[in-house]
Every structure is written in C-alpha cells, then in structure tokens.
Amino acid sequence: MEQTTSCVLFLAFVLLVFASSGVADPLTYNVLNYGAKSDGDFDSTRAFVAAWTLACGSIKPATVYVPPGRFLLRGVVFRGQCKNNAIVFRIDGTLVAPSDYKVVGSTGNWILFEHVSGVSVYGGLLDGQGTGLWTCKRSGKGCPGGATSLGFSNSKNIVIRGLTSLNSQLYHIVIDGCNNVNVDGVSVSASGNSPNTDGIHVQSSTGVTILNSRIGTGDDCVSVGPGTNNLWIENVACGPGHGISIGSLGKEAEEPGVQNVTVKTVTFTGTQNGVRIKSWGRPSSGFARNILFQHAIMTDVENPIVIDQHYCPDEKNCPGLVSGVKISDVTYQDIRGTSATEVAVKFDCSASYPCRDIRMEDVKLTYRNKPAEASCTNADGTASGLIQPSSCL
Numbered sequence: 001m002e003q004t005t006s007c008v009l010f011l012a013f014v015l016l017v018f019a020s021s022g023v024a025d026p027l028t029y030n031v032l033n034y035g036a037k038s039d040g041d042f043d044s045t046r047a048f049v050a051a052w053t054l055a056c057g058s059i060k061p062a063t064v065y066v067p068p069g070r071f072l073l074r075g076v077v078f079r080g081q082c083k084n085n086a087i088v089f090r091i092d093g094t095l096v097a098p099s100d101y102k103v104v105g106s107t108g109n110w111i112l113f114e115h116v117s118g119v120s121v122y123g124g125l126l127d128g129q130g131t132g133l134w135t136c137k138r139s140g141k142g143c144p145g146g147a148t149s150l151g152f153s154n155s156k157n158i159v160i161r162g163l164t165s166l167n168s169q170l171y172h173i174v175i176d177g178c179n180n181v182n183v184d185g186v187s188v189s190a191s192g193n194s195p196n197t198d199g200i201h202v203q204s205s206t207g208v209t210i211l212n213s214r215i216g217t218g219d220d221c222v223s224v225g226p227g228t229n230n231l232w233i234e235n236v237a238c239g240p241g242h243g244i245s246i247g248s249l250g251k252e253a254e255e256p257g258v259q260n261v262t263v264k265t266v267t268f269t270g271t272q273n274g275v276r277i278k279s280w281g282r283p284s285s286g287f288a289r290n291i292l293f294q295h296a297i298m299t300d301v302e303n304p305i306v307i308d309q310h311y312c313p314d315e316k317n318c319p320g321l322v323s324g325v326k327i328s329d330v331t332y333q334d335i336r337g338t339s340a341t342e343v344a345v346k347f348d349c350s351a352s353y354p355c356r357d358i359r360m361e362d363v364k365l366t367y368r369n370k371p372a373e374a375s376c377t378n379a380d381g382t383a384s385g386l387i388q389p390s391s392c393l
C-alpha cells in the first residue's frame with residue numbers, strides 16, 4: 001500500500017519536472033526543427049511556413065520560435081484563419097531578405113500576415129537589404145516597386161513589440177485593414193535618402209497604437225492613409241525622415257476619411273516635415289477631422305507644422321489643384337523648437353473646402369534665433385496662449 005503511494009508520488013514528480021522543463025511543451029514550434037538553417041544563406045522559407053502551419057492549426061495557444069542566427073527568407077505569407085487566436089512569433093534572430101531585390105521586389109511584400117487574429121511578434125531584426133533597389137531607383141529606369149518588409153493585412157488583435165527593421169526596400173511596416181494593433185518599442189532604420197521607405201504606414205484600420213518607437217528613414221516616419229480611425233501615436237522619435245504625415249489623402253474620388261488621431265510627445269530631428277496633413281489637389285469625398293498634435297519638439301525641421309492640400313506630383317487630373325478633402329478640428333498644442341526655414345507654420349488649404357476649426361495653443365518655433373513666419377491660405381480657426389510665429393488664422 002505504502003509502496004504504491006510513493007510510486008504514484010514519484011511519477012507525479014517526474015511528470016511535473018518534465019512539464020516545467022519546457023522540453024515537453026508541444027506547442028512551441030522552433031523553426032530549426034522544420035529545416036531552417038541559421039547561416040543566412042540557406043532559404044528557410046519552407047521551414048517557417050511549416051512551423052506557422054502547425055501553430056496556426058493548433059487548437060491551443062502556440063509559439064513559433066526563431067533562435068539567434070540569420071535566416072534567409074524569400075517572400076512569405078503567414079495566412080489565417082487559424083484554429084486559435086493566441087499565436088506568438090518570438091524572434092531572437094535576424095530575418096534576412098534576398099540580396100537580389102528582384103526576388104521579392106515585384107510582389108509588394110516580403111513578410112506578410114494575412115487574415116490573422118491574435119498574433120504577437122516579439123523581438124527580431126528584419127534586414128530588408130534594400131540598398132540595391134534604392135540605387136536602382138535613384139538611377140531611374142526599369143526598377144520594380146519594391147516590397148514592404150512586414151505587413152499585416154485584414155487582421156485583428158495584433159502586437160508588434162521590440163522589433164527592429166533595417167533597410168526595407170519599400171515601406172518598413174504596413175498595417176492595412178486591421179483592427180486593434182499595438183506597436184511598441186519598435187526601431188526603424190534606413191538611410192535618410194532612401195526612396196519610399198516609410199517607417200510605419202497605417203490605412204483602413206481602427207484602433208492602432210504606436211508607442212515608444214524610434215524611426216529614422218528616407219520617407220515619412222509614420223504615414224496615415226484613408227480609412228484610419230482612432231489612431232494613437234505617443235513617444236516617438238523621428239529623424240531623419242519626412243515626419244509624421246496624415247496623407248496623402250484624396251487621391252481617389254470616393255475615399256473614406258481619417259478621424260480621431262492623437263500624436264503626442266514626439267520629437268523631430270532634422271526632418272523635412274514635423275506634423276503634416278497632405279491631400280491631393282483633386283475632387284474627393286475624403287476628410288480628416290478630430291486630429292490632435294500635442295507636445296512636439298522640433299529640431300531643425302524644414303516644415304514643422306504644415307497642411308498642404310495641393311499635392312499632385314504628375315500634375316494630371318488635378319483641375320485647378322482644388323482638393324475635395326475636408327479638413328477640420330485640428331489642434332496643435334505645445335509645439336516647440338527650431339525651424340530650418342523661415343516659414344515654420346503653413347496652412348495651405350483647399351479653395352473649395354477651407355480648413356475649419358484649426359486651433360493653436362502654445363506654439364513656439366524659431367528660425368535662426370528669431371521668431372519664424374506663418375502663412376495661411378483658406379484656413380480658419382483660433383489661437384490662444386503663447387503663439388510664435390504670430391497666428392495667421
């Protein structure tokens with residue numbers, strides 16, 4: 001009798017040790033076990049897809065694990081729908097794009113998650129190897145458009161935390177058609193003259209937050225496209241780059257608007273723009289409203305505060321350069337620092353739909369140690385507190 005009891009206890013003990021050691025955890029799929037190699041040379045795409053397929057097919061929460069090392073991936077799509085909605089992608093290593101940009105340069109995406117729900121990407125370095133394509137684009141002809149390094153499309157309940165993205169061919173991170181996305185502690189780095197390498201692009205999405213991130217790149221640090229609602233950006237350092245931009249909006253005649261965007265506690269260093277709203281100068285149903293820019297520090301920024309509704313790079317189908325995009329309810333609160341040009345505040349709005357309810361509160365921008373200038377066209381609103389340059393609203 002006594003022997004049976006101690007035997008059962010011993011067995012329980014063994015099971016406990018086994019379970020807590022992690023060795024027995026069947027729900028962590030290490031890509032090495034599915035054929036991946038960490039030499040940066042071997043194409044690990046199939047191994048990653050195999051690990052993903054198992055995690056996605058699991059009825060319990062599961063983890064795809066990428067250990068230290070360099071893993072070459074050709075273009076890869078991680079597709080839902082999955083059988084569980086708690087998949088962790090834990091990356092201790094580096095994912096490397098093919099050095100020949102033609103391999104993924106025409107597909108639009110390098111690493112894409114599509115129709116997934118409840119996916120968290122923790123850590124990882126993405127090396128987009130974009131320099132070859134940038135050189136091609138700078139010299140002109142016959143280059144593919146390029147691939148976004150990391151995309152989430154038509155997905156929900158997504159976390160991207162502690163990720164580093166380096167030298168993307170095209171955008172670094174794109175969030176499109178998503179709901180509830182939390183980006184935190186991300187670092188983006190590409191040369192200040194790399195073409196179209198936006199840091200984080202958001203469109204057609206609701207409830208996206210971008211926190212505690214550092215973005216230096218050749219295009220917008222964050223760009224916000226049509227159909228974005230309830231976007232929150234806080235504690236982001238931008239530079240080099242083109243700033244944080246709502247737009248371009250109004251490219252299409254029928255287009256959803258952008259509303260309820262908060263951008264707070266951000267710094268811009270040596271950027272082309274600070275906080276910008278930009279629309280095409282052509283007819284559109286688009287709009288931007290309920291926007292707050294709060295607590296921004298500008299250092300040597302060419303256009304610290306700008307609304308530009310006359311965008312039309314090809315100068316085609318832009319009758320009179322008049323934008324249909326309706327901009328209203330935009331607040332600038334506590335924006336300080338230095339402008340690299342004389343005009344630090346520029347509101348260049350639509351003749352058909354003047355900007356309404358622009359509010360400025362405590363704005364102090366200088367140019368060469370003197371107050372900078374402000375310029376307003378078709379802009380209506382109010383100013384309060386300390387305003388320098390003096391308001392033209």
Ligand SMILES: *[C@@H]1O[C@H](CO)[C@@H](O)[C@H](O)[C@H]1NC(C)=O
Pocket residue numbers: 207229230231232260262
């Ligand atoms: C605006 O967006 C924030 C998140 O960024 C959200 O918490 C808030 O409820 C939204 N406000 C409205 C009126 O939808």
